[in-house]
Amino acid sequence: MGASGSGKSTLMHIMAGLDSATSGRVWLGDTEITRLDDDQLTLLRRRRVGFVFQAFNLVPTLDVLGNIRLPFELDGREPNPDEAARIDRLVQTLGLEERLRHRPHELSGGQQQRVAIARALATQPDLILADEPTGNLDSRTGREVLAVLSAAARDYGQAIAMVTHDPVAASFADRIVFLADGRMVEERGRSSAEQISAIMLGMEAAR
């Protein structure tokens, strides 16, 4: 969490190998990604990182199923039986069964985010990066999306790093990091929305 311009998106991009750091090193698990060249980073994004952006997550020409399977297609392979079963389960839990043949423009914002989440979860990446995934959604749809993400963390043990401005969204997290002016200024374990709001206000007052 952090004020606008505090460097949340920048951090995400660097963690994903989308942007390069001017100094320092970045590790994803046992891999130092600061050393990787563009092709290796591409493979890393394809296989080990999943993305959910605030908007414009889906390829407009592909239907829902095509979008979910895109990471496999890019690898030039079909999902194996385990992965196929996983995709089926995801589609069910996310309530997308009826939508598989629809194109992104035929879906609501919340449905589009759910498709992006399904795509990110399908490859079982080491880390899912979600940059304000609920930023464009109304509060009810936003809650639904958060519930899906936290269920993934709980049921599949999926690691998720999420940027948010919303204390309620942050209260779903096991660990909360606060940024200000490009630096980490505070770190907490699981906290309630009230506690998080208090920290945010405190940070604001300290400026």
Added chain:
Amino acid sequence: MSAALREHRSSLLVAGLSSAFGVVLLSMIGAIDTAARADAVVGASDTASALLLVAASLFIGIALYVSAVVTANTVATIVAGRTRTIALLRLLGSSARRQRSAVTREGLGVGLIGAALGALAGEALHLLLVLVLRETGVLPPADYPLIAPVALLPVIAVVLTTWAAFRTGSRRVLAVRPMQALGAAVERSGEEVGRRPVRHGIAVVLVALGTLLLGGGVAAGLVSSFGVVIAFFGGILSFTGIVLAADLVMPPLLRLVGRAMARTATGRLAAENAVRSPERSARTTIGLVIGVALVTTFAVGLQSYIDMLARAQANDPAYYAGIDEAFAMTVAVFLVLIGFSAVIAAVGMADALSLSVLQRGRELGLLRALGFSKGQLRRMILAESAQLTVTASAFGVVLGIGYGWAGAQSLFGSIEGGGLVPPGIPWLLVLLVVIGTGALAAIAAVAPTRRAVRVTPIEALAAP
């Protein structure tokens, strides 16, 4: 201003090319006329130069038509790319009419600049040609006029057609709603853009009527060469129908070609891109279809005629002796003249391709973020342009074979020993046309592909 200039680069080029073409053609006819007057043996013939003028006007007219279609389509693509900006301005209180007339004004500027530059280039080429031809003795020594006043006409025509093409192409501005400035960045689908029953109905009627007339022309041609008049109108009607219904005709053809190419994820995405918006794919390809169809029509028509002559010659060798060489010359000149329109069409197509890549920056960034390698991205764009080009030129060739054959039959079917012959297809030339346009599209894809690959995924994703 420089951004606008880059957007209009191809319209400028198209205007310049047609203007230069007109100037060179008419000036050279002036030179030939002077040469004929200077030559005591040949002597001046008003009918001959009038005939030349008519033929030249026909070719200039075709070039203007093709460039108008190409320019209108380019403008429509540019407007599609500016949708958000236009919507924002509308949101802030600008009227749709004002937005449109701004685009039309740009068109007047492009027309003026392009036509002027083209006229200068054409004039320079004309002077050079006359000089070279006189020095080498092809043209007799005489006082050749430096400037042919009549050559000013095509230049003015280019300004006007460019302006009109911008006006037509900018019609979409009126459909932009202020709300589009706010909406999520998911583009509207082709279906949503709206069906056009009236336009398509007219198109079907035109094609049906035109085909009937073509058939009638061929039949009448067996008796008299006046059949060509019937066939000519048949050709105009049916072709206009095809152009009107391009957004119905092109996508299935593209899909057909796409299916043949879509083996990998990149191929499949490319295939989807090519048909994602029927209107856009129609816009991108129809210019090239027209260009290739024109070239093929002439080539096939002449080849069919030559075949008929060969048959007639076999029947009556004495009568037709020596007619071949004169004919081969005419064929060559005609093909060069008509080929120019195909070049204009190819320029337009190349530009449409690069614009469409530019406009999809954000989507390409998303693909990179999701694990598309640079190579895959490059292959996808290349496959997409290959698909569009192959489809357009194949369709153009098929149409051209039909029209060319009908033309030859209706005009020459009645000559002694003629009768009904299968279409004569100059395969080498057809191959050259297809390879030429393919190469052009590939070259056209290079620059935007480079840019698309160089931009980092975050830059692309952040783009509006």
